[in-house]
Amino acid sequence: MHSPLTRRGFLAAGSGLAAATVLPGLSGCSALTGADSDPDTLVVHSQLGTTAPGSPTYLAALDRFRKENPGLKVKNLINGDDLAQVYETSRLARKEPDVVMVNLYDKTLAWTDVGATVDVKGYLDDWGLRTRVLPQALAEWTDAKGRVRAFPYFATNWPIAFNRALLDRAGVDAIPATGDELIAAARKLRAKGIAPVTVGGNDWTGQKLLAQIIQTFLTEDEAKHAYTTGDFGSRGAREGIEYFVTLRDAGVFADKAQGLIADTMFTQFNTGAAAIESAMSSALAKVPPTVARHTEVGGWPLTEGAVHDKPTILRTYTLIGFWISPNGTKKIDAVEKFLRFMYRPDTVARFIKESGRDMALRSDVVSTDFPLVAAAQQLGSKVGLALLPDVYVPPAAAQPLITATSTSFTRGTGAAKVRAVLEAAYRSA
Numbered sequence: 001m002h003s004p005l006t007r008r009g010f011l012a013a014g015s016g017l018a019a020a021t022v023l024p025g026l027s028g029c030s031a032l033t034g035a036d037s038d039p040d041t042l043v044v045h046s047q048l049g050t051t052a053p054g055s056p057t058y059l060a061a062l063d064r065f066r067k068e069n070p071g072l073k074v075k076n077l078i079n080g081d082d083l084a085q086v087y088e089t090s091r092l093a094r095k096e097p098d099v100v101m102v103n104l105y106d107k108t109l110a111w112t113d114v115g116a117t118v119d120v121k122g123y124l125d126d127w128g129l130r131t132r133v134l135p136q137a138l139a140e141w142t143d144a145k146g147r148v149r150a151f152p153y154f155a156t157n158w159p160i161a162f163n164r165a166l167l168d169r170a171g172v173d174a175i176p177a178t179g180d181e182l183i184a185a186a187r188k189l190r191a192k193g194i195a196p197v198t199v200g201g202n203d204w205t206g207q208k209l210l211a212q213i214i215q216t217f218l219t220e221d222e223a224k225h226a227y228t229t230g231d232f233g234s235r236g237a238r239e240g241i242e243y244f245v246t247l248r249d250a251g252v253f254a255d256k257a258q259g260l261i262a263d264t265m266f267t268q269f270n271t272g273a274a275a276i277e278s279a280m281s282s283a284l285a286k287v288p289p290t291v292a293r294h295t296e297v298g299g300w301p302l303t304e305g306a307v308h309d310k311p312t313i314l315r316t317y318t319l320i321g322f323w324i325s326p327n328g329t330k331k332i333d334a335v336e337k338f339l340r341f342m343y344r345p346d347t348v349a350r351f352i353k354e355s356g357r358d359m360a361l362r363s364d365v366v367s368t369d370f371p372l373v374a375a376a377q378q379l380g381s382k383v384g385l386a387l388l389p390d391v392y393v394p395p396a397a398a399q400p401l402i403t404a405t406s407t408s409f410t411r412g413t414g415a416a417k418v419r420a421v422l423e424a425a426y427r428s429a
Contacts, residue, residue, distance in 0.1 A: 198254045
């Protein structure tokens with residue numbers, strides 16, 4: 001896998017971004033004007049601070065941190081989906097923020113390898129914070145060379161949400177547990193004018209569900225191989241693709257799923273226009289009470305010959321971590337204070353209770369005010385786990401896979417064509 005973040009790659013990624021602006025901030029936020037050279041100002045770059053789930057809790061945490069550390073200022077920089085690109089541009093100018101809060105996916109996979117951020121393993125141990133991290137989270141944030149890319153923080157459960165009220169209206173007596181039952185349920189739902197499974201077939205939500213369905217016949221090691229290399233020619237991968245195509249052409253997914261995006265999916269489920277969705281924790285937390293009270297969470301239905309013995313969900317511990325930049329190492333005492341505060345049990349508990357976030361850290365707190373999030377946290381052995389492929393997909397293939405996903409969700413596209421477009425996404429990787 002070649003890195004897209006060599007200096008040439010950085011320049012290419014950063015072209016046209018010089019004029020990029022940050023969303024208007026609340027108190028303590030500012031435009032991304034580069035790192036603050038003041039040793040008493042910590043610069044944190046995050047997606048939290050506006051409408052992202054957990055933003056109010058995060059901003060309140062910053063206020064508490066400032067009060068507890070009156071001699072240390074915190075400048076909070078905010079970006080949305082373009083955070084990685086904006087950070088890379090600032091790093092090229094050596095004016096990057098001290099701490100970056102972002103997930104491990106696509107561009108960020110290469111940051112530690114090219115020196116855009118630093119290995120935090122030593123800090124994790126020196127500050128005594130390793131024991132706060134769940135073992136699986138630590139494993140997912142550790143690269144092949146044993147480097148820990150960032151301090152793990154947010155995790156997510158990713159079950160399937162079923163609106164029982166809509167299923168009952170359509171005469172579906174039980175949550176579908178097999179492919180045949182799902183197809184039968186889809187027919188009954190459509191007869192009542194209800195979309196069966198809503199999905200963003202034109203973005204990351206569809207890409208994740210497609211990957212989950214393909215893994216019906218793949219072991220974890222086989223899935224890692226497929227999504228690392230782009231080789232979907234194994235028997236299990238071909239059977240998984242055929243299973244997906246069977247479900248798609250039987251009308252399981254919402255009409256024109258290939259053009260839908262996450263926001264459309266969430267709207268359809270949350271308004272009762274669709275009965276089923278694949279929903280990560282942050283989406284479950286936003287399901288309105290009128291829908292949530294009739295919703296159950298579980299796994300994706302399997303079919304005969306599946307390698308799993310229970311319907312599957314996705315789970316990952318790489319949703320948000322605290323990355324330390326080269327500039328951050330110059331203010332490491334301030335970074336330590338900040339991360340110790342964010343790792344404190346009371347701070348972690350507030351994200352769980354107030355925002356319905358799943359965490360990569362140890363905690364006995366449950367999201368009781370977010371019943372669907374809590375239900376997903378408690379699924380345990382009732383479901384099987386499919387592999388979330390994010391950390392295995394080469395960065396250069398990440399966006400082409402979204403295009404391949406849209407093609408895959410287009411009715412009538414044969415299994416051979418689906419395999420071909422998935423493998424083609426890796427040719428430039």
